[in-house]
Amino acid sequence: MKIRRIGGLTAAIAVSALALAACSSSPSATTTTTAASGPSTGIVTVNGSEPQNPLIPTNTNETGGGKLLTLLFAGLVYYDAKGAPHNEVADSITTSDATTYTIKLKSGWKFTNGEPVTSKSFVDAWNYGAKLSNKQLSSYFFEGIQGFSYDADSDLTGLKIVDDSTFTVTLKQPEADFPLRLGYSAFYPLPSVAFKDMTAYGQDPIGDGPYMFKDASAWEHNVKADVVPNPGYIGDRKPMNGGVSVKFYTSQDAAYQDLLANNLDVDDAIPDSAFGVYKTDLGDRAVNQPAAIFQSFTIPQNLAHFTGAEGNLRRQAISLSIDRKTITDKIFQGTRTPAKDFTSPVIAGYNPNLTGSDVLDFNPTKAKDLWAQANAIAPWSGKFTIGYNADGGHQAWVDAVANSIKNTLGIDAEGSPYPTFKDLRTDITKRTIKGAFRTGWQADYPSLYNFLGPIYGTGAGSNDGDYSNPQVDALLKQGLAAKSVDAANKYFDQVQEILFKDLPAIPLWYSNVTGGYATTVTNVQFGWDSVPLYYAIKKA
């Protein structure tokens, strides 16, 4: 697998004037696969799933709703196909100390009800999303902003409106990648009408994005949601089609059958069952490219036999005993890329050659040797299990990984299925899980830190294995406070080198986005976040 290097983000985040501003002047990175010019009029049908929550930006944390929000809203920045941020509503985002940011808005932006998009639209929306009693699922996105509290309702005192087109954000501590996050849906603005009745708003949201709901019945629950181009949209993501119809599927198989029968134009999730045939079925309309998704399994820090020096040897041995290449070939038919680090190849700063990454190679001899050394410290007993949720199509690879460990180390290893994701999460959250468990991470915003900080920082929100290493904590903090992304990534590389030694989680592979499109559409590109750039698709 060839590694794609990201160009857009290598530009340094300048101390006084953020490079982001510069990006907006250059044309967006749309590489056309077919050279048809001008917008088309056809309605593009794409796969999706019923949003699990009302369509409120700060309360949407899953792809079903996220997909629609990206169509309906424009935030301060948007990400292009490669994950590079470009200013959308923001005119500039500047800082001198990575702690206080001054955000200036472009003029002329309006919500589809005619209300102008102002500083207040952002500040009110963020305050709403952060307030504890509003119980918004994405509230943690605001936890770095001054005034945020998990203990009681409190305003984000770090947000100050200067005038209609300017506001400032003060963070609790320096975070250099804060501007990178602003394209995430939690940071979208809301019109004032939303706060009058948020429940009603969540059913028929009014946004400022390239598309809008035509009327209140555009969202047919469990069936589909239709969006039409927003004539008032003035950003770079200009719709090139007559609208998008997101059809909701409960199984990827059904969507794929529709794609084959030309009942669906774009499918961004080829099912497991078609991995063997989708390339034959679709020819050059098949898409298989790396995405910002990292898969691993976590071995809890306090798991018996996996603590101290013995545990360290065993972790190394387990990692060395997994034949990632064969598994990605045979089980995933090349739709996964064996992991070389703890992040993703589509993120700027990705480095597949970090010191210590050879622990991810398949090396049965060394694995057996290390396992024997561990046995010398304390003899192995019991069974190695990998917990997973049976409702997510994980069974095949978990079985394959368990077999690989079993066949290499000669120990009893098996998958431990939980019927649903909920059951797995419950056991993980309560720390009652008795064994390793699958963990995955899809980046919210294109940054190395997003793959590391929330997972391996002491006490971090998704540190499900309770990993704690003061060195890692210090380096993460230094990385955040760094003045440029490149400088920050040097610290993050060091973090990963420590992680290779400690192996709180065993990296497995990066998920590719595996999709395809019908003969009816052209100019289909898949973004860094696995979602196609719907606005650019053309259909006659």
Place this chain on the structure above:
Amino acid sequence: MAWYIGRRLLQMIPVFLGATLLIYFMVFALAGDPIAALGGERGLNPAVAAQLREHYHLNQPFLVQYLLWLKGLLTFDFGTSFSGRPVRDVMAGAFPVTIQLAFVALFFEAVFGIAVGLVSGLRKGKLFDSTFLIVSLVVIAVPVFVIGFTMQFLVGVKLGWLPPTVGGNVNIRTLLMPGIVLGSVSFAYVLRLTRTSVAENMTADFVRTATAKGLTRRRVVTVHVLRNSLIPVVTFLGADLGGLMGGAIVTEGIFNIPGVGNTLYHAIQQSEAPTVVSMVTVLVMVYIFANLLVDLLYAALDPRIRYA
């Protein structure tokens, strides 16, 4: 007659309460915390989770939750799903779809099952009979999802005769294939029931009398044999209607039908008690009413039965 119906309606109350309590208990006892899954892969902040739990009464004891739900029921308030939609709306969206699907399936199994069963029963032991007997056995023995996937790919994708999925286009064309798949097992039962029943009745005294009376074979078969043979078949079909609606989980999943089965399956996975219990309650009611209807139909089919 009125007294009979009245008594049957009264008997529904304990069945209704019992079934809802049972279902509510099962959903309540489900392992796992529904809120835990809402946070996705990264989990949810405990403070936010606590707020949500309180909002959905999840921190209340089981009986309190059940009674709260019952109380809402009196005002046709079935509660809200985690996505913030009233369960009433969720049901109003799902049931019409599944009812249509169930009727397509019921129509298929009744018409074809009875027709094939009748011919088989009349020609017991002949080639036609043996062929369809084997077909019916195979249909019962092969899991429905194998039949579903195969038909979807062959008929829907390869041949392109029918759309492979339903989605938002709920009509007779899209529902035809799922209906046949859903009704396939019951088709086999109806066929077998009709066949046995017809064969039995052909040797019954009243048929011999009718034939002796000089009635044409056609009249004997349609009026005397078929009418009497339909009694067990109708019982089965009545009981099956509820089963078809609730048992469409697999079929609705394969063909992406936004009906009861799909909705229920996801609600169960998310431990959305109000949605699960409300929908199952409706299914139970359908079942009870269908059975009442069947009993009343008996009287029409069999003059010997009279309800007092």
Place this chain on the structure above:
Amino acid sequence: MPETSRPTQMHFFADLDVEILEQVDTVDETAPPASLWHDAWQSLRVRPIFWVSAFLILLVVVVAAVPRLFTSTDPSYCDLMSSYNPPGPGHPFGFDRQGCDIYARTIYGARASVTVGILTTIVVVVLGAVVGALAGFYGKWFDSLLSRITDIFFAIPLVLAAIVVMQVFATHRNVFTVVVVLGVFGWPQIARITRGAVMSVKNADFITAATALGVSRSRNLIRHVMPNAAAPIIVTATVSLGIFIVAEATLSFLGIGLPTTIVSWGADIAKAQTALRSQPSVLFYPAGALALTVLSFIMMGDAVRDALDPKARKR
């Protein structure tokens, strides 16, 4: 059933001669069932379908009991390098996605499916027969109560209930949890059939006679009524056995049946559906074995029903 022949007359009879009555008693106890079963056997032994299904059932049961007789390959040894390899020497059915030997898995998978089928049927028959017999025999409010309970369980679709309950068992799923779940929600059908059969038998002359002889009600139920209601129960049970095996496969398809660590047809079919198009043979073997097993039980049920049904036997 003529309801007018009430025991008063018989009772008068009974006082007359104890010896004769004892004879009547013995005849009542053994004769009718013996002749019924004897007749049935006479009819069964000449039917080829009976012998074919009996042979298949026997074969499946032996395979389930001692799979080692049929293969020496370890069904749980899987080498990914042989993933989807075609059949070769010693591996007549080839390999599945994980590189496990399909033949060995098909052989070893019989145990789980057959155990689920047989145990569930036992649970269902015991529960259903007890409830149905009590309801049918004692009648009145007791019947109403039991019938309503039966309704509650009948009204909740089996697969639906199984999904909910299997979620409760979550991490502790094995053959027995599947049996319990299918059993608890599968008994109402047998209960109804038993109730109906018991109700039609309990007013028969020989029961009336037995009652007249002072046979206690419970003894009457067990010794006289039940054997005569057994035929429909047995027929339904054999067919149900097949249905339960399929139900287990369906649960596995939904990811809530037997865990994959237990070698079972259901789980293997569920896994193989991902290769339905590219590698259909992986699905074919476990599904074929399952279908054949189910088929043989249903055919056996058919044969037994025809044999027990005097009307069908006439021809």
